[in-house]
Amino acid sequence: MLELRSITAGYERRAPVVRDASLTLAPGTSLGLLGPSGCGKSTLARVAALLHRPDAGTVTVDGQRATGWRHRAPRAQRTAIGVVFQQPRLSADPRLRLSELIAEPLRATGRRSDLTAHVGELARTVGLTGELLGRRPHEVSDGQLQRACLARALVLRPRWLVCDEMTAMLDASTTAALVAVVEEYRREHGAGLLAVGHDRVLLERWCDRTVRWTEITGAG
Amino acid sequence: MTTPAPPVPPTGPVEPVVSVEPALLARSVPPVLSVRGLGVRFRMRGGRHIAAVTDAGFDLAAGECLALVGESGCGKSVLASALLGLLPGNAQTTGSAVLDGIDLLAADERTLARTVRGRRVGLVPQSPAAHLTPVRTVRAQLEETVRELTGTRGREPHRAAEAAADRAAFPAGHLDRYPHELSGGLAQRAATALALIGDAPLLLADEPTTGLDRDLVDRTADELRRHADEGRALLLITHDLAAAERIADRVAVMYAGRIVELTDAQRFFGERGPRHPYARGLLDALPERAFTPIPGLPPELGELPAGCAFAPRCPRATDLCATTPPFTDGLACHHPRESTDESPEESPEERSDERPDESAEETVRA
Ligand code: SF4
Numbered sequence: 279m280l281e282l283r284s285i286t287a288g289y290e291r292r293a294p295v296v297r298d299a300s301l302t303l304a305p306g307t308s309l310g311l312l313g314p315s316g317c318g319k320s321t322l323a324r325v326a327a328l329l330h331r332p333d334a335g336t337v338t339v340d341g342q343r344a345t346g347w348r349h350r351a352p353r354a355q356r357t358a359i360g361v362v363f364q365q366p367r368l369s370a371d372p373r374l375r376l377s378e379l380i381a382e383p384l385r386a387t388g389r390r391s392d393l394t395a396h397v398g399e400l401a402r403t404v405g406l407t408g409e410l411l412g413r414r415p416h417e418v419s420d421g422q423l424q425r426a427c428l429a430r431a432l433v434l435r436p437r438w439l440v441c442d443e444m445t446a447m448l449d450a451s452t453t454a455a456l457v458a459v460v461e462e463y464r465r466e467h468g469a470g471l472l473a474v475g476h477d478r479v480l481l482e483r484w485c486d487r488t489v490r491w492t493e494i495t496g497a498g
Numbered sequence: 499m500t501t502p503a504p505p506v507p508p509t510g511p512v513e514p515v516v517s518v519e520p521a522l523l524a525r526s527v528p529p530v531l532s533v534r535g536l537g538v539r540f541r542m543r544g545g546r547h548i549a550a551v552t553d554a555g556f557d558l559a560a561g562e563c564l565a566l567v568g569e570s571g572c573g574k575s576v577l578a579s580a581l582l583g584l585l586p587g588n589a590q591t592t593g594s595a596v597l598d599g600i601d602l603l604a605a606d607e608r609t610l611a612r613t614v615r616g617r618r619v620g621l622v623p624q625s626p627a628a629h630l631t632p633v634r635t636v637r638a639q640l641e642e643t644v645r646e647l648t649g650t651r652g653r654e655p656h657r658a659a660e661a662a663a664d665r666a667a668f669p670a671g672h673l674d675r676y677p678h679e680l681s682g683g684l685a686q687r688a689a690t691a692l693a694l695i696g697d698a699p700l701l702l703a704d705e706p707t708t709g710l711d712r713d714l715v716d717r718t719a720d721e722l723r724r725h726a727d728e729g730r731a732l733l734l735i736t737h738d739l740a741a742a743e744r745i746a747d748r749v750a751v752m753y754a755g756r757i758v759e760l761t762d763a764q765r766f767f768g769e770r771g772p773r774h775p776y777a778r779g780l781l782d783a784l785p786e787r788a789f790t791p792i793p794g795l796p797p798e799l800g801e802l803p804a805g806c807a808f809a810p811r812c813p814r815a816t817d818l819c820a821t822t823p824p825f826t827d828g829l830a831c832h833h834p835r836e837s838t839d840e841s842p843e844e845s846p847e848e849r850s851d852e853r854p855d856e857s858a859e860e861t862v863r864a
Contacts, residue, residue, distance in 0.1 A: 314711045315682060405795055419571040422795070447708060449569045449737035450783040455791035476711045483785035 279304060280326065280359075280438050280470055284496075285335035287325050288318075294333060296322050298496025301472075301489070305437065306464070308471035310481030313491030320364075323442040323474045327361040340437065357383070360431035364443035366423040370415045376422075377401065377411040380429040400429040404459050421452040428456055432463055439464070441473045445480070457484050529557035530699050530731035531581075535593030536603070538573075538580050542588070548800040550576040552755045553593070553825065560699065563723060563732040565746035565763070567739060567780070569796055573755040574735045578704050581733075582619060583610035597700060616647050620693035620730075622703035622722065626685040629692070630677040636663070636688045637673040640695060647696045658695060666691035667721060683714050690721065700731045707741045719744045739784060743767045751777040754797055754807035760828045773834035776808045806832065 280303040288294035295318035303309050313319040324330035325337060331347040338344065339355050346352060363369045370379055381397045401411055404425040415423050424444070431439065439460060445453035461484075464471060475481050481488045538551040551573045558564050566574045579585050581595055581602055595602040598618050605614065615621070623629040631639055640659035644650065648658070663673055668687040677685055686706065693701060703722055707715040715738065723745040726732040736742055742749060746763040751774060759766075759774040766772050771781065779792035794811040797803060803810065805820040812819065814833045823830045 314713075419569075421570050450739055450780055451569060451792045453791075454783040454785070454789050457789070458791060477785075478712070480785045483789055 279338065279340065280472070281336075281338040282322070282326055283336045283338070285322060285325055285332045285337070287321050287330060287332040287335075291333060296325070296332075296495065298335075299494050300335075301494050303438070303470045303472055305470050306468040307487070308464070308473065308485040310485035310488035311472060311474045311491065311494070312478055312481050312488055313474075313476065315476055317491045318495075319474045319491055320442050323361075323440050323472065326472055327359050327440040328356060329361065357434045358436055359438045359440060360434065360436035361440045362424070362428050362431045362442065362444045364446045366420060366427045366447075367415060369427060370423055372415050375412050375414055376406060376418065376426040379415070379426050380411075380433055382430055383434050397429075397433065400432055401426075403432075403462070404429045405455060421448050424448060424452070424456065425459075428459060432459075435467060437467070437469050439469055439471045441471065441475075443475050444473070446475065446477075453480070527559060529559045531558040531595065531597045531733070533557070533581075533593070533595045536577065536580065536595055537592040538576050538585065539590045539592075540586070540588050541590065542800065546800055549755050549802060550589075550799055551580065554752075554757050555593075555825070556750055556757065556760060558700070558731045558733060560729050560731050561726055562748070563726045563734055563746045564748050564750060565734045565736060565742035566750045566752060566757075567736055567742050568752035569780075570737060571796060571799070572752045573799070574752050575704060576755075577752075578702055578733075578735050581702060582615055582621060583607065616643065616696040616698065618698050619700045619702055620696060620698035622690050622693045622701060622706045624705040624708055626677075626682075626689035629689045630685065632677055635674050635676055636668070636680070636691075639688075640673075640691060643692055643695050659691075662691045662695040663688075665694050665725075682710060683717065686710070686714075686718055687721070690725075694725065698730070700733065701725055702733045702735070704735045705737065706734070707736065707738050712740075715741055716744060739767075739780065751780070754802060755799055756807070756830060757825065758808070758830045771835075773829055773836065774831050775812050775814050775833075775835065778835065779811075806830075 282299060282301050285296055285299045286294045287296040299322050301309065301311070311319055321330060325332050328337065328344055328347055328351040336343055339358055342355060344351065344355060371382070374382065377397060380401055381394070401407065406422065406425050406429070410418065410422060428444070441460065445456055448456070460471065463469060471485065473481060473485055478488070534555050536551060536554040537549070540548040540550060542548060554577060556564060566577065568574050576585070580591060583602060583605060585591070591603045593603065597614070600609065600614065600618070602610070602614060630636070637659055640662055641655040644655035644658040648654070660670060660673070663670060666687045668684065668691050672680065672684060677688070680688060701722070706722065707718050710718060719741045722732055722734065734742060734746060743763065748760065749763050749766045750757045750760045751772065752758070753776045759772050759777045761772060766777070772778055776792070782788040782790050783792060792811055797807050797810070806812070806815070806823050809815040809819040816833065818832045823832045
């Protein structure tokens with residue numbers, strides 16, 4: 279299970295952007311979290327991905343309560359969760375070639391050699407091949423870069439995926455393609471998904487269950 | 499425009515004249531923007547060329563909204579930059595884009611800066627935050643733009659700024675705020691007010707709804723539509739088909755630098771649907787429709803395949819598609835889908851001569 283209990287979080291203690299938010303995700307299931315921009319849902323997504331320490335509340339990943347965040351999160355927990363953000367350009371190191379970008383998490387975990395073939399296979403899965411993989415972020419389109427960021431999120435075979443407005447900048451066909459990649463991965467690996475977004479039609483089509491921001495927060 | 503009348507000869511029959519009149523009128527009103535054979539190529543290192551836009555053509559009339567849709571990298575933003583004279587130095591253009599007697603492609607920078615940008619073309623930008631100066635209030639930016647555009651001083655800029663804010667539905671009470679003090683919606687309106695301030699006959703909106711919440715998309719789109727209804731020509735460049743459906747009169751679909759279909763928006767989004775396989779694929783990708791992606795990726799503009807650039811991804815491609823389909827009657831495709839009026843999904847006489855895997859495609863779409 280991925281459980282968030284009574285999370286309060288933000289950037290200034292006195293003005294949290296998330297107040298008393300709770301949600302539970304069972305393995306292999308998908309949950310759409312629907313809310314307007316600025317409501318705090320991206321902050322909650324970062325908490326769920328262990329990238330932002332909440333001011334109060336607990337996150338439990340597969341029965342283990344999270345105690346560290348960002349690079350202080352224990353490796354086993356950190357690698358159990360893959361995350362994709364809205365703006366690929368803000369989350370991609372501009373110096374890396376796409377193939378290096380996809381393999382980035384492998385370097386951090388020191389599992390380089392045995393998984394190079396895996397990188398190529400993943401790249402194909404997200405539709406990136408050949409010469410494109412040798413390019414740097416400024417040489418590809420937003421859609422191509424987001425494909426690489428999704429592959430990066432999958433490269434450690436996470437049990438949980440957090441997609442924060444993954445397709446908000448993308449055209450309809452790229453959106454459908456990336457969602458299909460996520461769903462194929464989930465079928466194969468039984469991974470759970472938290473998809474955060476503002477597009478009701480998209481989330482309802484994509485996820486098993488969709489909840490509104492106001493339904494999961496105390497302040498609502 | 500306000501007085502329609504070819505004089506009716508007193509002796510002439512009244513009825514025929516009345517029935518002919520609208521057609522005459524439509525033809526006699528010149529378009530605000532007339533684009534013919536527009537091409538943009540970028541010269542790259544090593545003598546390579548990238549054909550970002552090839553042979554684009556359309557007319558846009560006052561009061562009309564044309565949506566230019568396509569995937570990112572299809573050339574639609576380059577086309578917009580060409581119309582604004584904002585192409586980088588390594589760009590070569592062909593064709594013409596005539597606005598109010600000025601060919602935007604041939605005009606020099608001085609003409610563009612003094613008479614085109616802001617005056618004849620108002621740009622509603624993709625990211626209002628990037629378009630507004632962070633250290634100055636909205637009022638200061640509007641007034642300065644008025645002074646730049648009109649050379650007026652004193653009370654006039656003040657008045658014009660408030661009028662433009664009003665037209666863009668930007669609340670007067672917020673004029674003295676800085677951009678970071680505005681919500682996303684208000685920042686978008688502030689940017690729109692800037693675009694409106696020179697009273698340009700052509701509004702060019704470049705991805706104005708990207709990243710906005712649905713209700714804000716709808717509001718932004720509706721406001722743009724209102725500006726068209728007030729008599730401006732509106733070119734909406736977007737990958738957001740929902741926004742296009744909401745406000746466009748006509749839709750131009752771009753793929754790999756070419757306009758592949760140009761059609762009436764009602765037909766495009768309605769029962770009959772588009773005829774070009776790429777356009778159909780884009781619509782079918784929507785979550786409210788089949789949610790099925792078009793297989794593959796768009797081609798690199800530097801290495802376009804010979805013939806139809808969509809062929810590697812097209813379920814209807816045949817050998818003939820190795821030759822470039824000409825753009826005729828609003829369409830560039832050798833095997834368009836000729837929907838019948840009653841039932842676009844079932845037309846038995848259609849394509850009996852084509853490849854066997856076509857039937858699979860039909861099942862997916864049904
Ligand atoms: S010309 Fe051929 S390949 Fe191109 S869209 Fe039409 S059928 Fe498909």
